[in-house]
Amino acid sequence: MQQPAHSIIAELEDAVRGGSSSKRVDTLRQVTDLFLNEGDRLSDDQVQVFDDVLCLLIARVETRAKAELSKRLAPLDYAPFEVIQHLAQDDEIAVAGDVLTHSSRLGTETLIQIASTKGQEHLLAISGRADLPAAVTDVIVDRGEGRVIRKLANNAGAHFSEEGYSAIIARATNDDELIEILGLRVDLPAKFLRDLLRRAKEAVRARLLAIAPPSIREEIRKVLDAIAGEAPAPRRSYGVAEQLVKLMKGLNELDDAAVYNFAEAGKFDEVTVSLAVLNDMPLDLMGRLMEGPRNDLILIPCRSAKLNWPTVESILRNRPNEYPIDEPTLEVAQRDFRKLSMETAQRTVRFWQLHNRIEK
Known part of the structure; x- marks a missing residue:
């Protein structure tokens, strides 16, 4: 395994020093192919070699080549750590998107930093992750636009803090689609479901009852009955x-x-x-x-x-x-x-x- 790696590194040095753009892209693909074929059997030191090689290459190739690399590495639990961080931080969503959505090599702090500084397309990609901590969703709820918030709310793997739930329900006030998405979440606490349904139009309430699975439908019905039975507030005196x-x-x-x-x-x-x-x-x-x-x-x-x-x-x-x-x-x-x-x-x-x- 060592000899092929050293051979690739030597070729890399030639490509970086004087090679054409197509030569650098070819070298990137060779390194990536080699890693994909052998990566799950490599030691930590050997993975670090690939990490160094790929980081050098992605600094010198075009967006299309970086996007291809992102797509190939994103599903791998053993993907080289530093190159994943570089790809995730890229301003081009074509490069960052797959890694932001799929890579398990991105930690909570990195996701928070990207969600706090990048644009709506990056937020949209992060919102689709299979497991999303509340610390990250707090940032997305604060910064995300409508389509981002709806995707986040529709993600069963997204977790929310008390503040996050309160904020996303406030965002639902004039968004019937978001109310429906939130109303169908099995993890929505009862107090937030009540707040959500108070904001919902009658037509939205009726649709929720029609499309909700039986377990959630019964809970929605109970909350609506409780809302209907609430005494009207006394008239304010100004x-x-x-x-x-x-x-x-x-x-x-x-x-x-x-x-x-x-x-x-x-x-x-x-x-x-x-x-x-x-x-x-x-x-x-x-x-x-x-x-x-x-x-x-x-x-x-x-x-x-x-x-x-x-x-x-x-x-x-x-x-x-x-x-x-x-x-x-x-x-x-x-x-x-x-x-x-x-x-x-x-x-x-x-x-x-x-x-x-x-x-x-």
Whole structure:
């Protein structure tokens, strides 16, 4: 075994020193073939020789050759350690992807570092790993966009911390597909299932009941029955806030700037009353809207009240409830707000005024 290895190393030195690109790629394939044929019988020192050789070569070959190497080494439990680390850190997902998804040679700290610094394609690849520790999923939940979060939630081998579950369920507020995926996880704790189903539309709840396996279906049914039996919350009293806002309205001081200042100061009783007064809506209705999970519905009275986006953004960012908004969702909200016409918003508000209810 030693002689072939030394022969390959000598050829490598020639390839690196003066060989063409195709020569370097051929040498890389020869080294890889040799390792694949003999790797499971090599000593640690011999594997280290291959590791050194491959690391030298991948620094001097094109993306396509590195991607081929990644695909061939990713499934191997005995793959050379350092070359796997180099491939996983590559900015090109064609190179890093297979290793990030399949290689058992990547430790938790390396995965955390890559998940914290690389882009969405790298996060997507990591999200498909067969066994994913909670320390890694915490980072992905924090940084991942919609498709990444859905893939992660759909991975039965992904483990979540309490904070991770709480955050991913908050991400599901305006994502029916994500609610369905999470609702079908057998490891979702009961308290998080209850929170998830509270956020779900009736149509999503019905679909979950229809597609869930019997063991999960029974648990979903129990939680939905418990939610249905909960006593309605007592009507909020807005007291001084209501008096202040109505006084400002009478003095023609209730405008976009006033609502912005309330939101920035965290005075959300005043924000709620302001939106109710500006839209001539029942205060309890506006209160339910502001305290609920639907960020998209809050855009409607804001547009109808002729608020500007910075004020709406401050309301969405700062409202003190259990439904925090992340940057990707905020970007979607901004696009939706710009598309929402004044006429449509005011027509919707009139519908709410007539029926005194919010469509779920």
